[in-house]
Amino acid sequence: MPFARLVEPTRLKVVDVVAEALAAVLARPGRAALTALGTLLGVASFVAVLGLTSTASGQISAEFTKLEATQVTVEDVAANPQPNDIAFPDNAEQRVKRINGVNAAGVYWTGRGADHTVSARPGVARSDATQGIQVYAASPGFFKAIHAHLATGRTYDAFAENTQQRVCVLGVAAARELGISDVEQQPAVFVDGKPFTVLGIFDDAERIPESLLGVFIPDRSYTAAWGSPKPGTVAAHMVIDTRLGAADVVGDQVQVALRPDEPTRFQVNVPLSPKELTRQVNNQLQGLFLLLALICLAVGAVGIANTTLVAVLERVGEIGLRRSLGARPRHIAAHFLAESAALGLLGAMAGTSLGVVTVVAVAWVKSWTPLLDPVIVLPAPLVGGVMGLLAGVYPAWRASRIEPTEALRR
Amino acid sequence: MTLATEPVINLQQVARTYTGPPAVKALANVNLTVSRGEYVSVVGPSGSGKSTFLNVLGLLDRPTSGRYLLDGIDGAELSERDRTALRGRRIGFVFQAFHLLSHRTAVENVMLPQLYTGMPRKKRRRQALDMLERVGMAHRAEGQAGQLSGGERQRVAIARALVNGPSLLLCDEPTGNLDSETAATVLQLIDELHSQGLSVLVVTHDSGVARRAQRTVMIKDGKLEVQLHAVPAFPEEGP
Numbered sequence: 267m268p269f270a271r272l273v274e275p276t277r278l279k280v281v282d283v284v285a286e287a288l289a290a291v292l293a294r295p296g297r298a299a300l301t302a303l304g305t306l307l308g309v310a311s312f313v314a315v316l317g318l319t320s321t322a323s324g325q326i327s328a329e330f331t332k333l334e335a336t337q338v339t340v341e342d343v344a345a346n347p348q349p350n351d352i353a354f355p356d357n358a359e360q361r362v363k364r365i366n367g368v369n370a371a372g373v374y375w376t377g378r379g380a381d382h383t384v385s386a387r388p389g390v391a392r393s394d395a396t397q398g399i400q401v402y403a404a405s406p407g408f409f410k411a412i413h414a415h416l417a418t419g420r421t422y423d424a425f426a427e428n429t430q431q432r433v434c435v436l437g438v439a440a441a442r443e444l445g446i447s448d449v450e451q452q453p454a455v456f457v458d459g460k461p462f463t464v465l466g467i468f469d470d471a472e473r474i475p476e477s478l479l480g481v482f483i484p485d486r487s488y489t490a491a492w493g494s495p496k497p498g499t500v501a502a503h504m505v506i507d508t509r510l511g512a513a514d515v516v517g518d519q520v521q522v523a524l525r526p527d528e529p530t531r532f533q534v535n536v537p538l539s540p541k542e543l544t545r546q547v548n549n550q551l552q553g554l555f556l557l558l559a560l561i562c563l564a565v566g567a568v569g570i571a572n573t574t575l576v577a578v579l580e581r582v583g584e585i586g587l588r589r590s591l592g593a594r595p596r597h598i599a600a601h602f603l604a605e606s607a608a609l610g611l612l613g614a615m616a617g618t619s620l621g622v623v624t625v626v627a628v629a630w631v632k633s634w635t636p637l638l639d640p641v642i643v644l645p646a647p648l649v650g651g652v653m654g655l656l657a658g659v660y661p662a663w664r665a666s667r668i669e670p671t672e673a674l675r676r
Numbered sequence: 677m678t679l680a681t682e683p684v685i686n687l688q689q690v691a692r693t694y695t696g697p698p699a700v701k702a703l704a705n706v707n708l709t710v711s712r713g714e715y716v717s718v719v720g721p722s723g724s725g726k727s728t729f730l731n732v733l734g735l736l737d738r739p740t741s742g743r744y745l746l747d748g749i750d751g752a753e754l755s756e757r758d759r760t761a762l763r764g765r766r767i768g769f770v771f772q773a774f775h776l777l778s779h780r781t782a783v784e785n786v787m788l789p790q791l792y793t794g795m796p797r798k799k800r801r802r803q804a805l806d807m808l809e810r811v812g813m814a815h816r817a818e819g820q821a822g823q824l825s826g827g828e829r830q831r832v833a834i835a836r837a838l839v840n841g842p843s844l845l846l847c848d849e850p851t852g853n854l855d856s857e858t859a860a861t862v863l864q865l866i867d868e869l870h871s872q873g874l875s876v877l878v879v880t881h882d883s884g885v886a887r888r889a890q891r892t893v894m895i896k897d898g899k900l901e902v903q904l905h906a907v908p909a910f911p912e913e914g915p
Contacts, residue, residue: 273749275761276792286791293779587775590734592764592792592840594757671736674771674848675727 276592278600287604291612301573302613304566305650309614311562313621313646315555317638321629324637334537336369337473338517340504340524343533353531354502354524356486359405361523362504367512372408373485375502377401377457377492384481386444388456399440401457402480403488409435411507412473419449419466426465427484432491434462437478438469455481460491473505513537563653566613571657574606578665585665586673595666602662603655610654614647621646682748684844684875685710685733690742692728702728703739704898710877712843715870717878717889725898730879734846735763747843764792768837772849774829778822782813782832785821789840807835811865827858834865838874845869847878851885863888 291298342353354373355361362371382401409421422433434455436446446453446464454461462483471477483491504524508516517536521529578585585598593601622638629636685708692703702725710716720726731737732744735751744751747766751759776785786804795803808814811831816824821832830850837845847866851859867888870876878889886892894902 273758273762273765274794275757276764277794278792279794282791282797289780289784293777583773583775584777587769587771588788588792589760590736590763590767590769591789591836592760594760597792669736671731674736674769674775 276594276597278593278597283600283604284608286601287608290601290605291608297573298609298612301570302566302609302616304569305563305610305613305653306566306617306620308559308561308563308566308653309617309646309650310620310624311555312559312649313618313638313643314624315559316642317621317625317636318628319555320637320639321625321634325632325634335513336508336510337537338506338508338513338520339535340506340520341533341535342501342503342531344531354504358504358524359407362506362520363407365516365519365523367509367516369507369509370407370410371504371506372405372411373502373504374402374404374408374482375485377403377483377488382457383459384440384444385456386446386453388459388461398479399443400476400480402477402482403485404482405485408482408505409468411505412471412477413507414468414477415470417467417469418447419464421466421468422484427486430487430490431484432460432462432487433465433484435465435482436467437471437480437482438467439478440481441467443479457481457483458492462487473507563649566650567610567653567657570606570609570613570654571660574602574609574658574661575664577605578602578661578668582668582673585668586670589668589670590674598668599662599666602665603658606658606661607651607655610657611647611651613654614650617650618643618646681712683709683711683745684714684747685877686743686745686748688743688745690732690739690744692725692732692737693740702898703732705742706898706900708893708900710844710875712875713870713873714891715867715876715878715889717880717886717892718895719880719883719886719892720895721881724895726879726881726895728898729895730846730848733877734767734769735759764789765840766843768834768840768842768845770830770834770837770845770847770850772852774826774833774853776821776824776829776833776836778820780821781818782821782824782828782835783808783817785832786835786839789836793840804835804839807839808832810838811835825858826854827861830854830858830862831865834862834869838869843875845874845876847876847880849880849882850878851880851882859885 344353358373359371362368377400384399384401406421406423406427409416414421417438419435421435422431426433434457436444436455441447441464444455446455446467449464449466453464455464456462462481468478504520506516506520513536517534520534521532525531588598588601589595622643625638626636628634687706687708690703690706691701694700694702706729718726718729728737732739735746738752746762749762751762754762777788783801783804786807787800790800790803805814805817808817811834813828813831813835816828816832819828821829824832830853834845834850845866850866851862854862863885866876866878876889878885880886891903893900
């Protein structure tokens with residue numbers, strides 16, 4: 267008679283292993299909680315670090331896409347400027363606007379430093395003139411390029427520029443200084459005694475905020491009245507508003523578009539691309555904190571290994587009993603592996619929750635949008651389970667080697 | 677020979693020597709037959725080889741020579757896996773220290789042996805409750821094992837030993853941790869189980885416990901010296 271029919275080998279179902287492990291963990295919830303604490307903290311910091319860096323960099327790129335990422339500035343960096351040689355050609359604005367991706371562009375320069383006297387009435391002595399107001403020459407596209415918001419009236423256009431009209435646009439601070447709030451009566455501003463009709467007042471500008479203190483005169487009107495700015499003393503600039511993502515491409519082309527004969531005369535400043543910036547932030551913060559989180563996770567695993575090993579020694583009697591009841595060494599190992607994995611899994615689940623709560627709380631306090639990658643959050647508990655499983659390998663091996671005769675003597 | 681007529685225990689010239697140095701001959705040429713339904717006690721002073729004898733009988737240890745047939749199956753010829761299976765399915769252990777899982781309920785403790793037999797989960801609980809009923813512990817089925825009294829614990833342990841339907845109840849000092857009054861009730865329970873047809877072997881150093889068996893075997897210096905056919909327990913010692 268084949269022996270197998272007399273005595274069937276003992277077996278252990280996976281579902282029973284899980285049930286036993288959970289029962290063992292829940293039998294001493296306090297100890298289980300303390301054991302899992304290391305894993306909890308490790309996984310929590312892991313999730314929090316990744317969540318916070320992605321949240322923070324998400325905010326940064328949102329800021330930059332709004333404004334900085336669409337701004338290109340051009341400066342005249344000529345080594346030996348010639349007299350009466352303004353770097354930008356007359357039709358600089360039209361040339362740049364032809365580049366694909368440019369929304370608006372404007373050339374501007376500050377008029378002769380602080381030399382101009384500005385007042386709302388004619389014939390004012392220089393000493394009585396309003397201080398702190400800057401006179402700018404700017405091409406018509408300038409206002410759109412700096413995202414100026416008009417409070418009243420309008421800005422001047424290309425026609426006004428071409429016909430060298432004596433008109434101006436005021437920044438809101440300059441308008442307040444001059445006592446001008448209404449443009450319906452066509453008030454005039456006197457610059458060095460020359461009258462300029464105020465067409466409009468803008469109360470906000472996202473770029474070049476000092477322009478709010480300025481009196482803006484069409485560039486050709488300015489040159490007609492005072493001549494070209496002296497190279498070397500007053501540098502002309504160009505500010506360009508590009509479409510999102512076009513800044514780099516525009517930056518590459520703008521020199522040649524402006525001065526095909528002398529492209530190196532200009533220095534072009536393009537923003538850091540948001541992608542690159544995000545990467546920088548991530549690298550700096552994540553590298554350090556992920557290392558800390560990993561250390562925390564490793565400490566947690568060592569904690570589980572230690573406690574499980576102690577539990578093995580403490581439960582020698584139980585191991586012997588189970589062996590006498592028909593448990594094979596591999597069944598004993600499975601029990602302890604499942605227990606340490608359960609500890610790791612439970613700790614990691616609590617840790618993931620804590621990490622998510624941390625990210626959401628920080629985002630709430632900072633009024634940010636919390637960004638959590640499911641690719642990080644969802645496997646996090648499993649990572650803890652795997653750590654627990656690995657931590658249980660040595661204790662489980664030790665447990666499986668315990669002889670029932672030794673165990674039952676106690 | 678069918679299983680019913682096969683002796684439960686059949687030891688033929690069994691010896692167990694612990695390899696040295698110095699080599700210790702813990703059991704020497706032991707012959708013993710325990711028939712089905714018999715109640716045998718093994719007595720002997722400490723150091724006599726009693727523990728070794730128990731380990732060999734419980735398939736926890738292998739004899740170095742001789743044959744040990746449990747239910748006619750030679751344990752020495754089996755792989756470790758099959759020996760474990762034979763132990764788990766055919767022997768019910770009762771220990772001096774009870775070895776209950778103190779954080780689990782009585783019924784969970786009784787269900788423990790079925791974990792390894794592949795019995796469906798639904799059946800386990802019912803069988804365990806039946807077994808607790810049999811040892812008079814049904815009313816404490818949901819009590820934490822750690823909160824039971826010593827006598828109650830040993831009853832639960834006996835229920836656990838019986839739940840797989842073993843051929844042999846192997847008791848190692850079953851009353852060693854109990855006061856005499858509680859011990860008497862536990863021994864009474866073992867008597868009852870025997871009277872229902874269970875084969876029982878009790879290892880003890882207590883002659884009062886040994887006397888309750890049908891037959892007492894004395895072990896001394898690794899040898900079965902005297903086989904006493906014990907008189908029934910003294911009437912005044914009975915419950």
